[in-house]
Amino acid sequence: MAESTHGIDALAFDTSKRIWPNELNVLAALVLIIVVFEVLGALLIGQSFLFDTRGRFGTIFNEQRLYIIILQVSVVGIIAIGVTQVIISGGIDLSSGSIVGATAMIAMSFAQVAEVNGQPNPKGVFIEQGWVDLPVIIPIAVGLACGLVAGLINGLLIAFTRIPPFIATLGMMVTARGIAKWWSKGQPISFPTDSYALIGNGLGGWMPVVIFVGLAILFHLVLKYTVYGKHTYAIGSNEDAARMSGINVSRHKVLVYTIAGMLAGLSALVLSSKNLTAQAGMGVMYELDAIAMAVIGGVSLAGGRGSIVGTVLGALIFGVIVSGFTFLRLDAYYQEMVKGAIIVGAVVLDQWRQRYRALHA
Numbered sequence: 001m002a003e004s005t006h007g008i009d010a011l012a013f014d015t016s017k018r019i020w021p022n023e024l025n026v027l028a029a030l031v032l033i034i035v036v037f038e039v040l041g042a043l044l045i046g047q048s049f050l051f052d053t054r055g056r057f058g059t060i061f062n063e064q065r066l067y068i069i070i071l072q073v074s075v076v077g078i079i080a081i082g083v084t085q086v087i088i089s090g091g092i093d094l095s096s097g098s099i100v101g102a103t104a105m106i107a108m109s110f111a112q113v114a115e116v117n118g119q120p121n122p123k124g125v126f127i128e129q130g131w132v133d134l135p136v137i138i139p140i141a142v143g144l145a146c147g148l149v150a151g152l153i154n155g156l157l158i159a160f161t162r163i164p165p166f167i168a169t170l171g172m173m174v175t176a177r178g179i180a181k182w183w184s185k186g187q188p189i190s191f192p193t194d195s196y197a198l199i200g201n202g203l204g205g206w207m208p209v210v211i212f213v214g215l216a217i218l219f220h221l222v223l224k225y226t227v228y229g230k231h232t233y234a235i236g237s238n239e240d241a242a243r244m245s246g247i248n249v250s251r252h253k254v255l256v257y258t259i260a261g262m263l264a265g266l267s268a269l270v271l272s273s274k275n276l277t278a279q280a281g282m283g284v285m286y287e288l289d290a291i292a293m294a295v296i297g298g299v300s301l302a303g304g305r306g307s308i309v310g311t312v313l314g315a316l317i318f319g320v321i322v323s324g325f326t327f328l329r330l331d332a333y334y335q336e337m338v339k340g341a342i343i344v345g346a347v348v349l350d351q352w353r354q355r356y357r358a359l360h361a
Contacts, residue, residue, distance in 0.1 A: 022298040022305075026313040033317060037324040049327055065323060067205075073293070073319035074208040075274070077312070078267040080290040081212075081219050082151075082260030084311045087294055088223075089256045090236040090303030091158065091165040096264040096290055098176035099150045100283030103268035105180050107143035108189040108278035110134055111196035123190050125183075136195040143269040144262055150176060151261015155254030173287065180280040190277040200274025208270050215263070220308040232256060236303030292339060293318050295346045302354065 037049040047053070052062045079096045086093045109125040114132040121127055150172060157168040183189075200208055223229035231252050234242040243249045267286075272278040297314025299306030321342070325335045 023307060023309050023313060026297055026310050026317070030313055030317050030320065033320055033324070037320070037327065040324075040328060044328060047327075049324060065327070069316070069319040069323045070209050071205070072322065073315040074212040075267050075271045076286050076289045076318075077212045077293065077315040078208075078215060078270065079260075079264050079286055080293040080311050080315055081215050081308060082263035083287070083290040084294045084297075084299050084306060084308060085219070085223070085232060085256050086165075086260050087291070087299050087301060088236045088303060088306045089232045089253060090239060091253070091256070092291070092301075093154065093169045093257065093260050094166065094287050095150065095154060095169040095172035095176060096260065096267075097283040097286035097288075098173045098180065099147055099261060099264040100268040100271065100286055101180035101280055102150070102176040102183070103143050103146040103265045104272040104278040104282045105183040105189055105280060106146050107139045107265075107269055108192060108196075108272050109139075109183070110142050111136070111139035111192040111273075112189070113191050113193055116191050121191050123188070125189060133193060136193065136199075139192075139196055140199070140269060143265045145265075147261040147263070147265020147268070148258055149261070151258040151264070152254065154261065155257030158257065159250035159253040177280075180282075183280070186280055188277050188279045192273060192276060196273050197276055198273070200270045200272070208274060211266070211270060215266075216308050216312050223308060228252075228255070233304055236305075238304075288343075289318065289339075292343045292346075295343060295350070298350075300350050300354070301347060302350075 034050060038051075041047050041049045048062070050062055050065060051060060079100070083093050083096060110131060111134070112121055112124050112127070112132050114121060114124070114127065116122065121132065124132060126132065154165075154169055154172050157163060157171075158165050161168075198207070203210060223232065231242070231247050234245070234247060235249055235252060239249055268283065271282060293314040294306065294311045295301060295314070296317050297306070297310030297312070299310060299314075318339075321338060322335055325332075325338070
């Protein structure tokens with residue numbers, strides 16, 4: 001019989017059933033992947049993956065590679081924060097990448113300058129209406145509103161028509177991508193104002209990272225300490241039980257998908273301002289990358305389990321793998337193969353973990 005300690009009278013805690021925090025497992029996986037790339041780098045190309053062995057940066061780490069890893073996951077990481085909440089609530093969101101494309105096109109239309117090199121902006125969408133050189137708050141508000149509306153529609157369809165989240169968000173994915181292509185007849189929209197460009201390029205290029213980290217901290221606290229967070233986990237764990245306990249499940253689902261849509265809209269603002277242009281193809285496959293970050297970080301596709309901390313670690317794993325393959329000079333299509341294998345492996349591991357907990361509960 002397992003030894004029981006730390007009990008009160010007849011109630012005792014069985015130390016054999018102590019659950020190892022899932023985030024530590026993800027962190028260990030991150031460290032292991034870094035070690036693998038360090039070993040492969042030393043053996044195959046004679047270079048270190050993350051350490052500055054040539055004295056180029058004056059520090060122990062390769063600051064340039066660290067910057068690239070963190071920056072390249074920040075935009076999709078913002079989406080992943082919203083997707084994490086959707087999955088924890090027992091849903092799925094396939095529309096976030098297309099929402100990025102549509103929002104980027106629309107928001108950039110309201111962020112353009114009137115003149116380029118002394119001539120009228122050749123790509124000005126609303127130049128005839130005089131909607132150029134607008135205050136930066138306007139394209140920001142437009143972008144967030146686009147994401148909010150898309151997320152709201154997703155939530156309303158799922159909550160009140162009872163169609164599966166997969167179908168509802170798949171429909172939004174196709175519709176939003178069509179809007180992105182229709183908005184400017186497939187032509188890119190460029191030449192934003194300097195103030196809009198700062199959204200993705202401010203703080204010496206670190207603004208996307210600051211936004212991502214700030215949102216991660218905010219929603220970590222929200223999920224852990226607020227009623228919103230408790231209801232999200234409750235609905236994902238057992239929707240019927242949550243409804244019987246008095247939770248307005250439909251209203252909460254609408255809220256969760258609306259937040260996810262707004263975060264996708266914010267991601268579009270960061271991406272388009274960082275690139276100084278918007279294109280209809282922006283955000284392709286971002287929804288799958290965001291889901292992968294969440295699943296790799298330990299968010300259960302069955303709902304009810306996961307955390308923002310795990311998703312952030314999953315995003316870092318994602319970034320390390322992509323950067324590691326580039327470091328080893330391997331072709332991009334190998335990255336896609338590995339991404340797919342990792343997603344399937346993470347889901348299989350989650351299924352095993354659920355069965356283990358059920359057997360040892």
